[in-house]
Amino acid sequence: LPEDDEIFTVRLTEAAGGALLNPNRSSVQIKISRNDAPIRFSKPTLVVPENVGVISLSVTRGRTEDGLQIGSDDKTVSVAYTVITGNGAASATPLADFVDLQSERMVVFPPGIHETDLRFSIKDDNIPEIAESFQVVLLEETLLGDAVLLSPSVALVTIEPNDKPYGVLSISPSPIQYHIINEDLTL
Template sequence: HTSTNKPGAIINLPLSLSILGFFITVISAETQVQFTGQTVFFVNETSTTVIRLVIQRIGVPANITAIVQLEGENTGDFVESVTAAFIPERESNRTVYISVCDDDIPEEDETFKFLLILQHSSLDAKLGLARVATVTILSNDNAFGVISFNMAPFIAVNEPRDRNLSVPLRLIREKGTYGTVTVTFEVNGGPNSPEEDLLPSKGNITFSTGTSLLVYNLTVLDDQIPENDENFTLILTNVFGGAEINSSRSKVQIMIRKNDSPVRFSQSSYMVPETAHVIVIPVIRGKDLTDTAVGSDDVDVSIKYKIVTKNTTASAQLGKDFSDLQPNNTIIFPPKAFEYSLKFQIIDDTIPEIAESFQILLMGDTLQGDAVLLFPDVVTVTIEPNDKPYGVLSINNLEKM
């Protein structure tokens, strides 16, 4: 359809086109203010950290004053929590800078929001969609702590007797205490394998959130093995959960003093003539079978003995074939004493006898002091055949036959 419009004539447009034209006019006449560019930041807490925010004006040119303000309470993490930017009519954007405050306070990851606000805005100036900037300051100033020992670097302990012993290890988590952190440790040294004397020889120690002091118990075992001084080193080896290890206080030396002095006879058997008169049976303390000193020697050690005989012709009888010359049956080793002599008298009679023996037994259940009973703990003493036990063979005078 074609129509000719005369000058001054009224043009009739469809209603839909009239409404569209109205909205185009309104939108084109509006001024919008918003952030442009980066609005999400992850930064470290340093004195040189600065967040750069660009504020953009679009639409109808106008003088605009925009405010960038920290949402919520001012925690002191930024040098300024509020800043303003003026965008004159002839320009379209302004940049504001927000400096991070390096406060030396241990903190975990913290997220903040900065809001864009218009100051004294007219009805024609509005905020766009990008009106919030998010800033995350990463954990800083050892927020999860620095782990170390909080005790003397050297401790000496005695191996317990007939029980185990707990050794408390005191640890400290300095600076921050955010989150759960776990530190691993292991024990080195010897000369024996650490697990023979200490449990556990490796493991984990866990600090829960907010915990700064912790006591971890290590167990010293009663192994009943003769040993000289043993030196072990417990080392903090690794840490999980964001914490660090203070390398200057990451070790503790543990010395287990020499212990479990061996008690035994010097040998397990003796063969003596009936004419020996007095025999000496040495009992040894604090030396192994190679005569090397081992175990503790600075305390009293005592043990009882008993004599064992049998009612047979091959058994020597107490009081008839031999005598016990000790005033009692208790053997006592004072400190630094390594040998005790048991003395027995062999009775020399005129009765023909075959070899006869008796035994001396160290009684382990009577052992007192830091000592253990080792082989040989029984000695057999044999009196040689004597006084012609098998008779005398002779030939009678043949002339009388």
């Protein structure tokens, strides 16, 4: 659970069995330092045209959904991710439709850093395509450091339909030669 600093006081108020309390040393203040910075995508969905070029998926650390800081940020935190595409016609194909531009599939937040981007190149081609999607998933089991994975931990990227995705219909001239017959004439 992401938390900011918590401070409370423990105070001795009574002694039993003949013991006495030292009034100058009968309380102690305890501080639990902020912890469990939330890691998540800034947005769960991104819809882009095929000719957009490079896109960025923002991943944040230590921010509430309202953008307020919460949790620790004094040490490095990391989490791996995977890309899921699927097998259907609406699935984007790695290397053909998009390219992951990271050298490794790891998001790293150095101390004091609250936001980083994952970058993907969207490939512009001349092939008619319906909307195609891929997902980027932060992997909770790989989380290292004082952080927790919160929703949205999955980002869905959709490449809009492009290059006349539903085809072009037309009537083409026929290669057959037609004979015109006048029905009023008899042969």
